[in-house]
Amino acid sequence: MSNFGFTISKARIIDYDANDRSIAEYIAEHEPSFRVCIECGCCSATCTTGNFTRFSLRELQIFLKRGENELVRDNIGKCMLCGKCILVCPRGVNTRNVVTLAREAFNKKVKNAV
Amino acid sequence: MNKHIVVIGAGVAGMEAAGQLSNAGFNVSLVEKDENTGGHLNGWYKLFPDRRRSSEVKDYLDKLINKDGIKVISGTTIEKLVNINGIFSLETREGTEMTADAVVVATGFDLFKSSRKEEYGYGIYDNVITSSDLEEMFRKDKIVLVDGRVPENVGIVHCVGSRDEKVGNLYCSKLCCITAVKQAIEIRELLPETRVFCFYMDMRMGGAHYEEIYREAQEEWGINFIRGKVSEVSESIRKKLIIKAEDTLAGRPLKMELDMLVLMAGMEMSEGGRILAKSAGLETGENRFFASADNHFGSNISNIPGVFYAGTCTAPMNITETISHARATVSDVLNYFKNRS
Numbered sequence: 261m262s263n264f265g266f267t268i269s270k271a272r273i274i275d276y277d278a279n280d281r282s283i284a285e286y287i288a289e290h291e292p293s294f295r296v297c298i299e300c301g302c303c304s305a306t307c308t309t310g311n312f313t314r315f316s317l318r319e320l321q322i323f324l325k326r327g328e329n330e331l332v333r334d335n336i337g338k339c340m341l342c343g344k345c346i347l348v349c350p351r352g353v354n355t356r357n358v359v360t361l362a363r364e365a366f367n368k369k370v371k372n373a374v
Numbered sequence: 375m376n377k378h379i380v381v382i383g384a385g386v387a388g389m390e391a392a393g394q395l396s397n398a399g400f401n402v403s404l405v406e407k408d409e410n411t412g413g414h415l416n417g418w419y420k421l422f423p424d425r426r427r428s429s430e431v432k433d434y435l436d437k438l439i440n441k442d443g444i445k446v447i448s449g450t451t452i453e454k455l456v457n458i459n460g461i462f463s464l465e466t467r468e469g470t471e472m473t474a475d476a477v478v479v480a481t482g483f484d485l486f487k488s489s490r491k492e493e494y495g496y497g498i499y500d501n502v503i504t505s506s507d508l509e510e511m512f513r514k515d516k517i518v519l520v521d522g523r524v525p526e527n528v529g530i531v532h533c534v535g536s537r538d539e540k541v542g543n544l545y546c547s548k549l550c551c552i553t554a555v556k557q558a559i560e561i562r563e564l565l566p567e568t569r570v571f572c573f574y575m576d577m578r579m580g581g582a583h584y585e586e587i588y589r590e591a592q593e594e595w596g597i598n599f600i601r602g603k604v605s606e607v608s609e610s611i612r613k614k615l616i617i618k619a620e621d622t623l624a625g626r627p628l629k630m631e632l633d634m635l636v637l638m639a640g641m642e643m644s645e646g647g648r649i650l651a652k653s654a655g656l657e658t659g660e661n662r663f664f665a666s667a668d669n670h671f672g673s674n675i676s677n678i679p680g681v682f683y684a685g686t687c688t689a690p691m692n693i694t695e696t697i698s699h700a701r702a703t704v705s706d707v708l709n710y711f712k713n714r715s
């Protein structure tokens with residue numbers, strides 16, 4: 261293969277095969293509504309935390325599903341568990357429980373999660 | 375063949391079914407709850423995909439049912455339907471009765487009542503209107519705010535009352551995405567200085583010519599499409615509407631001041647349909663529309679032999695599909711009588 265003189269940045273690409281999705285699996289098992297999110301962003305639009313800090317519950321959920329756990333681990337503490345997001349979710353995702361379970365999974369170090 | 379068929383509902387489906395049944399030789403009574411035939415067609419100005427005037431379709435249907443074999447009975451609501459040895463007895467709210475050898479239910483849909491989505495402020499803020507209110511403005515060739523000014527920034531909210539567990543409607547109404555695109559273009563045609571923003575979760579451009587119109591909206595009319603569900607609407611002291619959404623593709627919360635907000639109201643099983651379903655024992659699905667006997671080859675057939683369905687009383691459909699669906703009823707009705715004789 262010819263050398264183009266650059267490499268694909270490791271930080272950018274989602275390495276789906278290598279990534280660990282056990283946290284997402286743990287959440288889905290205990291809170292099946294986690295599976296039905298359609299990424300509409302209603303939760304994150306209404307979230308007070310998200311309006312002031314780099315925090316989006318929608319984004320965190322998709323990151324977990326892709327096994328990009330570090331980003332989630334570093335931000336999930338920001339949620340105040342106020343539950344505003346549950347009131348607006350068109351898919352009835354129990355968002356607050358998703359956050360609680362994610363925290364739990366990180367604490368338990370589910371499998372080899374970060 | 376002197377069989378008598380009662381068609382319930384004189385919207386697009388009912389009129390088409392009545393006309394085609396009459397062409398096939400049946401005696402038809404077409405019963406309509408309103409004073410006029412045409413149903414929702416009367417509330418629309420121009421239709422997608424080609425923006426033909428709805429009155430043209432109405433004229434076609436009027437001609438189709440204007441014949442000796444069809445008796446139009448308007449201002450009459452059928453509330454009861456009983457099968458007595460293969461003959462149907464129908465009772466009206468007004469207290470009259472009629473009989474039929476077969477019945478075609480074409481009770482259509484009701485538009486979702488947008489005030490049920492309180493967070494969008496319909497009925498609370500003056501300049502929050504629905505897609506059907508906007509058609510009314512198009513008909514008058516004039517889009518104005520309540521104070522008479524011309525709106526500079528208009529937002530369009532997709533999926534109002536559809537795909538929303540909070541209002542109990544899990545299904546997609548199928549027509550509101552293309553309606554949003556059509557109306558966005560029409561706003562820009564009338565008001566070239568006005569900016570239009572569509573807030574969508576998915577652009578469902580599944581019909582013939584839809585995707586091309588979507589492209590035209592971007593390319594020729596500069597319509598802005600933002601992927602995110604509007605979470606709430608409030609009003610500033612200057613009477614501007616402030617909306618909140620997440621711009622999910624940018625990954626950031628977004629706030630915007632608008633002059634007018636148009637809600638794309640979804641479709642629900644009509645109230646008339648619900649009353650009839652209950653009294654006659656017609657099965658309905660999870661989406662509350664009438665449940666067809668088979669999804670593939672029995673979409674016009676109900677759980678009661680001799681009762682058939684036409685159009686949007688079974689699911690959201692556009693006018694093209696509604697007309698095809700109504701025509702298909704005729705072959706099921708013919709088979710029904712063939713198998714009985």
Ligand code: SF4
Pocket residue numbers: 303306307308309310317338339340341342343344345346355356359
């Ligand atoms: S529960 Fe957490 S994510 Fe939801 S609105 Fe409150 S702070 Fe935001």
Ligand code: SF4
Pocket residue numbers: 296297298299300301302303304317318348349350351352353355
């Ligand atoms: S509101 Fe519900 S469906 Fe929408 S992004 Fe949030 S969790 Fe997902």
Ligand code: SF4
Pocket residue numbers: 532533534536537545546547548549550551552576577578638640
């Ligand atoms: S057609 Fe579009 S606007 Fe209507 S319910 Fe479906 S996705 Fe939402």
